[in-house]
Amino acid sequence: MVEETLRPARGSVGQLVRNFVRKRDFYAGGLVILFGLVMALKGPAYHLGTLMHMGPGFLPTALGIVLIFLGILIAGSALGVPEGEDEDLLPEHPEWWGWACILAGPLGFILFGSYFGLIPGTFACVFISALGDRTATLRGAAILAAVVTVFGVALFSYLLQIPMPLLAWRGL
Amino acid sequence: MIETALTDLWYGFGVAVQPHNIMWCFIGVLVGNMVGVLPGLGPLATISILLPLTFGIKPVGAILMLAGVMYGAQYGGAICSILLNLPCHPPHAVTCLDGFPMTKQGRGGVALGLTVMGSFVGASWGITEMIFLSPVLVVIALEFGPAEICSLMLLGLLAGSTLARGSPIKGVAMTVLGLMLGIVGTDLETGAERFTFGMTHLDDGIELVALALGLFGLAEFMNSVNQVSQVNTKYTNVRLRDMRPSKADIKQAIAPMFRGTLVGSLCALIPGTGPTIASFVAYATEKKISRHPEKFGTGLIEGVIAPEASTHSSVQGDFIPTMSLGIPGDAVMALLLGALMIQGIVPGPQLIKEHPDIFWGLVASFWIGNIMLVLLNVPLIGIWVKLLTIPYKYLYPSALFFVCIGVYAANNDMFQVGETIVIGILGYVLLRLGFHPAPILLGFVLGPRFEENFRRAMLISRGDILVFIERPISAVFIGLCVLLIVLQIYVRLRGPKNVIPAPAALESAE
Numbered sequence: 001m002v003e004e005t006l007r008p009a010r011g012s013v014g015q016l017v018r019n020f021v022r023k024r025d026f027y028a029g030g031l032v033i034l035f036g037l038v039m040a041l042k043g044p045a046y047h048l049g050t051l052m053h054m055g056p057g058f059l060p061t062a063l064g065i066v067l068i069f070l071g072i073l074i075a076g077s078a079l080g081v082p083e084g085e086d087e088d089l090l091p092e093h094p095e096w097w098g099w100a101c102i103l104a105g106p107l108g109f110i111l112f113g114s115y116f117g118l119i120p121g122t123f124a125c126v127f128i129s130a131l132g133d134r135t136a137t138l139r140g141a142a143i144l145a146a147v148v149t150v151f152g153v154a155l156f157s158y159l160l161q162i163p164m165p166l167l168a169w170r171g172l
Numbered sequence: 173m174i175e176t177a178l179t180d181l182w183y184g185f186g187v188a189v190q191p192h193n194i195m196w197c198f199i200g201v202l203v204g205n206m207v208g209v210l211p212g213l214g215p216l217a218t219i220s221i222l223l224p225l226t227f228g229i230k231p232v233g234a235i236l237m238l239a240g241v242m243y244g245a246q247y248g249g250a251i252c253s254i255l256l257n258l259p260c261h262p263p264h265a266v267t268c269l270d271g272f273p274m275t276k277q278g279r280g281g282v283a284l285g286l287t288v289m290g291s292f293v294g295a296s297w298g299i300t301e302m303i304f305l306s307p308v309l310v311v312i313a314l315e316f317g318p319a320e321i322c323s324l325m326l327l328g329l330l331a332g333s334t335l336a337r338g339s340p341i342k343g344v345a346m347t348v349l350g351l352m353l354g355i356v357g358t359d360l361e362t363g364a365e366r367f368t369f370g371m372t373h374l375d376d377g378i379e380l381v382a383l384a385l386g387l388f389g390l391a392e393f394m395n396s397v398n399q400v401s402q403v404n405t406k407y408t409n410v411r412l413r414d415m416r417p418s419k420a421d422i423k424q425a426i427a428p429m430f431r432g433t434l435v436g437s438l439c440a441l442i443p444g445t446g447p448t449i450a451s452f453v454a455y456a457t458e459k460k461i462s463r464h465p466e467k468f469g470t471g472l473i474e475g476v477i478a479p480e481a482s483t484h485s486s487v488q489g490d491f492i493p494t495m496s497l498g499i500p501g502d503a504v505m506a507l508l509l510g511a512l513m514i515q516g517i518v519p520g521p522q523l524i525k526e527h528p529d530i531f532w533g534l535v536a537s538f539w540i541g542n543i544m545l546v547l548l549n550v551p552l553i554g555i556w557v558k559l560l561t562i563p564y565k566y567l568y569p570s571a572l573f574f575v576c577i578g579v580y581a582a583n584n585d586m587f588q589v590g591e592t593i594v595i596g597i598l599g600y601v602l603l604r605l606g607f608h609p610a611p612i613l614l615g616f617v618l619g620p621r622f623e624e625n626f627r628r629a630m631l632i633s634r635g636d637i638l639v640f641i642e643r644p645i646s647a648v649f650i651g652l653c654v655l656l657i658v659l660q661i662y663v664r665l666r667g668p669k670n671v672i673p674a675p676a677a678l679e680s681a682e
Binding site: 024025027028031032035039042046047050051052055056057059064070071073074077089090093095098099101102103105106110113114121125126129130132133134135136141145148152156162163 | 351359361397577584607626
């Protein structure tokens with residue numbers, strides 16, 4: 001007990017800092033502070049005004065300051081709580097491929113949809129994102145994409161009349 | 173008072189039974205019932221996808237359908253919990269504790285039958301509450317000036333973000349982030365463009381559908397890809413005649429059912445405490461007053477019917493502040509309010525007077541919808557259970573397509589699909605950092621109205637910030653805000669006390 005309190009201050013501070021930056025809440029607080037900073041610094045540029053005649057920059061600046069304060073509280077609470085079990089930022093099994101496919105699917109919808117129309121857009125979206133599953137095969141993904149395309153076109157284009165060309169050629 | 177309410181209700185039934193309104197209500201509860209069973213696709217994502225498709229129909233039909241999805245999903249969620257031990261929707265997580273043991277004893281059908289009964293009673297009570305309480309609230313709320321509206325919104329936002337699950341500070345941070353996202357775009361009063369970063373596509377602000385589907389669609393898929401295991405459908409053969417409870421069962425269920433209903437309706441009155449908290453409180457109450465609390469968790473009827481009745485009574489009750497004051501209690505209500513705003517209807521106390529067809533039509537459709545659900549639920553359980561065997565690897569790519577086309581259809585703008593991707597990444601990062609993204613939606617929907625009223629209040633008081641505590645009603649709301657914060661700090665300092673062992677999967681389920 002006595003020995004612990006007598007330990008060299010530098011070492012314990014270093015230990016503290018190292019523990020601190022491992023905490024998930026440290027990053028959570030940091031992210032909130034970052035959002036707050038963007039608002040608080042950009043807000044005044046929109047003209048603050050006075051309390052009576054508030055300008056468009058008033059509320060953003062005020063909210064930004066509140067966010068910075070909350071961020072400090074969140075990061076600070078990481079100091080107080082004992083080591084949690086799950087402090088990793090990434091999940092146990094990071095699914096980089098799955099995530100990439102899920103994000104690439106809508107991207108495919110945007111690209112193929114705007115250049116070639118609804119049918120290629122739908123197919124690309126479902127096909128690409130279906131590949132994100134670990135057990136997916138090219139053939140399985142293609143069949144699923146085809147089924148969803150037929151169903152989707154019937155529902156959205158014919159029944160609900162979404163104004164998007166089925167097939168188009170806008171050049172590249 | 174009662175007489176006018178009944179006349180209005182009669183008028184509401186006239187609106188709700190118009191053939192096309194009945195149709196929209198039916199589609200809503202059917203879709204809701206289905207997604208309630210499907211794990212990984214909650215009512216939030218479903219309502220967001222359907223939202224753009226309702227632009228073409230009249231506001232009454234649109235809101236009947238979207239609300240139908242909301243309470244329809246509650247009926248479906250119970251099936252998931254009781255038959256599969258899957259708490260796919262947080263309000264029904266606690267039902268697993270006694271529902272699944274009943275299924276294992278071969279009494280799953282009885283549990284489902286009683287649940288349907290309890291749900292209907294709970295919902296009916298919630299609707300009755302709405303009929304008589306909303307007009308009273310409106311009379312009070314019509315006296316509100318900008319200062320009162322502002323403090324009331326503050327209370328709603330604070331309650332919505334701190335009483336939900338997770339760290340209260342993080343919840344508040346998410347609400348403020350939501351307010352910030354609501355600010356993006358052209359300032360209505362001065363025309364200044366804020367946080368658009370030079371992108372003209374953002375002039376009209378961030379699209380509500382894109383935000384909701386980014387947070388509750390994309391981020392959710394990223395969270396569950398390759399994580400969802402095949403469900404165990406061993407116990408799911410439930411026949412119709414298994415569902416009829418015996419007289420003894422009903423006798424055992426009646427008292428807990430009414431207690432659960434009461435708990436739910438009380439929870440609905442406190443802003444921010446939605447169905448999830450209501451169901452937990454109801455379960456805890458049953459356990460506390462029971463003569464044999466040790467038997468809970470082994471398949472007791474009380475442990476199933478009390479939380480379910482409470483959930484439904486609270487779900488219907490949640491509509492009270494949303495429709496009569498324009499203050500949503502949780503993310504789903506915020507989304508429904510957003511749907512009304514897109515249709516050009518200003519939420520707030522004047523809504524009942526200006527659009528009686530929407531308010532009373534909605535109330536009447538709740539009853540019609542709930543009766544439909546009772547009738548539907550029984551024969552459809554078999555089909556829903558079959559749906560559960562669809563592997564996630566087919567489900568999420570198809571859902572992604574619905575997300576894309578839903579966001580596109582909102583404004584026929586591909587840029588907004590891009591918005592969804594960016595918000596989805598942000599949402600997943602926030603999830604990993606231990607934030608719950610639901611309060612973002614609350615702040616986003618209330619943000620512009622909060623700013624408008626805050627400005628007006630300041631203009632009227634000539635820049636005197638003390639106006640919020642000088643006006644009595646406003647002071648009460650501010651006082652409640654302070655009380656809420658003090659209570660949170662007090663609970664924090666005393667250390668968390670877990671009354672109920674939450675199923676492990678609950679933490680990740682939303």
